[in-house]
Amino acid sequence: MKPPRPPNLPFARSYWVVPGKLLAGFLPGDRDPFVAKAKLESLLNCGISHITNLMEEDESDPLNRRKFTDYTPEWFDLGAIRGEPVTWDRSPIRDLGIPRIADMTATLDLLDEVLAEDRAAYVHCWGGKGRTATVIGCWLARHGETDPLSKLQQLTAHARIHFPVIPETAQQRAFVQNWKVNQ
Template sequence: MEQLLESGINTFINLTEDLSGGDKLELYDPFLPSSCIIDRFPVKDVNIPTNEFMVKILDAIDAYLEVGHVPYIHCWGGIGRTGTAVGCWLIRHGHATPATVIDLLDELRLGDIEAGYRPSPETPYQLEFILDWELGK
């Protein structure tokens, strides 16, 4: 947590369905300074949100970026739900196309030593969800 805060992260987009950390994700809320924001968008593990719910997630990320916040998007493993949200955000803003998004996600995850060998997104449904996402959506 200290490394994230030192790198400038001040907003946490939590995609886990364990809203308060629960038994799957260690509760980190008490360790954050009061200046940090935690925004929760629960998505069932190894699943996909509805299109409407993904738009809410992406709108929140954009709103935080617009006011100078530095968001950290995460789920439990940082692969499936996180990769799905980041992939859709990249396509939304024209940083990737459906043809290039998976290669870009792989490139962005090179620093993930533990999970770097696992594909992101994690499931065929998540992959299809990203590939169907559209610029500006």
């Protein structure tokens, strides 16, 4: 039997790492502006005020080679309309790849700063499986999780069809396994 979907998820291809504080998943944009707006509003409705984008700036959809549509103008517009300050950053990692250790440390430091400000963050890449799970796995290890790969499987059990194996590559999984507490 499939585990029930956790409450208050903005979409099926997402998962709470720390409920109400740290959410992870797939690209919250879309070519259809109405779909993109709905995704971003769902994030805001869950209390998200910061997005960390792990995609490269000029990244294209490998299925059709079209550049992904930039959702950030809509993100900032929605925040302004609601009177809610929102932030965004890009910490790019090549698709199916791993970052340099210094880059991962900087990404984790930024997430910890956002969370220390009592704000909620959403971390994403294109599909939410490889780069996102790598960052989240390292974040879990940094904060004392002794088996971050198993924890990732638990966190995504409600949506196994979207997250069959995460992180996506053996190189990414090894990177997470080698990450240390407080690193």
